[in-house]
Amino acid sequence: MTDEKRDLRRIELGSALSTRNLERGWMAHAKVTPMRVVSDPRYDEVDLSASAEELTRLASAVAKGEGLLSSTSSPGSDALAGVEVVRSSGPGVLIRRDDERRILVISGDSAGRAVLAENLRAMATDEEGGHLHIDYFPGHFYLAEGSVPLVVNSPHGGMPTR
Template identity: 35%
Template sequence: MELSGTTLELLRLVEELRLGREGCRLDPSGNPTPYSKALSSIKVRRTSGPVLVSVSSDHEILEIQGGVEEVEMLAATVKEFAAEGEYTSHLHVEYLPDHEFLSPNSEPLVVALVE
């Protein structure tokens, strides 16, 4: 799954992650190619332990849950990418053995920087 946005939009996402808000509306009107659908919102939920990235059963909501420290590590990773990445570049957020903050059950996420 891919989450794309401008630098400003990705920095807003960082703030949503840090605040742990229940929902952040997305604009699903864009062309999701090569994917079949655009998501309508992001839901951040504070739990404990590693970050779990998933999609709701109705395929409408990107769900991100995890402990405060682990979600902060995800936020810092996205912030660094948004601040230093080049347009059309992307960041892979996916579990590898001994990952610092992701759950092994987390779905792979590509964060893309657009103009």
């Protein structure tokens, strides 16, 4: 196994990487468009952009309920260092910012995580483009109250033409 694959495997398996290591990059997979996770304080939402491969990795981590994926960030920006996925008893999925570690945390029960993972996979594979708004509202069937709004941008471009 190459060092690049070993580093990716470490991230996919959710090993306990520090925020400092995330900020250093762990970008051995730089051939793939790196994930970018930006906290937008104006709209109190998080904007996520990634390649199809990175979105698929995130979807897999969400489905498994564990993982830590790095994001590109620069000092002084609103970019977060990565996304951590944690299994919990729920109910539902809670998406929150850990401001101290500058990480987006996704936690929840298996049923809610399965729905979110499927939505992420669909965005990764839908070549029509566009973006996905993941916003809590009272009675939401898989998001938990208190979830931060998340916008997932298609790796295939802007809004569909049809």
